Amino acid sequence: MNRIATTAILIFAPGLLALAACAGETEAPPPANTGEWQVVPDASRLTYVSVKSGEVLETNRFTGLSGSVSESGTATVTIDLSSLETGVDIRNERMRDLFFEISDYPTATVTAAIDPEAFAELEIGETTAQPLAATLSLKGIEGRFDTQVDVTRTAPDRVVAMSSEPVIVYAEDFGLGPNIEQLREIAGLPSITPAVPVTFALTFERAQ
Numbered sequence: 001m002n003r004i005a006t007t008a009i010l011i012f013a014p015g016l017l018a019l020a021a022c023a024g025e026t027e028a029p030p031p032a033n034t035g036e037w038q039v040v041p042d043a044s045r046l047t048y049v050s051v052k053s054g055e056v057l058e059t060n061r062f063t064g065l066s067g068s069v070s071e072s073g074t075a076t077v078t079i080d081l082s083s084l085e086t087g088v089d090i091r092n093e094r095m096r097d098l099f100f101e102i103s104d105y106p107t108a109t110v111t112a113a114i115d116p117e118a119f120a121e122l123e124i125g126e127t128t129a130q131p132l133a134a135t136l137s138l139k140g141i142e143g144r145f146d147t148q149v150d151v152t153r154t155a156p157d158r159v160v161a162m163s164s165e166p167v168i169v170y171a172e173d174f175g176l177g178p179n180i181e182q183l184r185e186i187a188g189l190p191s192i193t194p195a196v197p198v199t200f201a202l203t204f205e206r207a208q
Contacts, residue, residue, distance in 0.1 A: 033116035043203035051193035127152040157206035166197030
């Protein structure tokens with residue numbers, strides 16, 4: 001190799017290496033506490049387990065979920081009670097019309113205030129556990145519950161919040177005791193347990 005060619009390589013090599021290094025770098029995702037986040041309905045679930053006759057367990061779920069988390073940390077999730085799916089048509093009808101009374105109370109709402117800074121540095125694939133104090137509004141009655149959620153950042157603009165353990169909801173706290181008794185009589189059951197464990201996995205995507 002002649003002297004000119006060798007000199008050119010020595011001059012340009014550092015710049016080429018720097019360009020190659022820059023090309024291999026991936027842009028850091030924005031902090032997880034910036035912008036508004038919206039519920040992704042198709043990637044979210046909320047389920048509860050009912051118990052009848054003291055030993056028969058049935059899993060039920062709501063498919064109609066919507067909501068958002070603001071940049072300041074105000075979280076709201078709305079549950080479309082008509083979207084309840086129990087796996088049995090007649091049971092769907094009774095639960096929607098007789099238990100939840102969707103003609104008068106079509107939705108339930110969960111609200112919470114979270115600390116955005118707790119999730120600011122969450123890396124993609126990383127999970128953090130956080131306490132959550134939330135309020136459930138159902139049939140015009142509000143009830144507070146405390147739980148813990150595992151929050152995982154699955155993509156630059158997507159996070160999943162999953163209950164770490166079931167949340168126990170008591171029917172009597174929301175004036176639903178008589179509704180349970182009405183269902184029990186219609187179904188001819190000896191009992192329906194008035195407390196149900198609720199679990200959820202909510203996917204949020206940053207609003208563009």
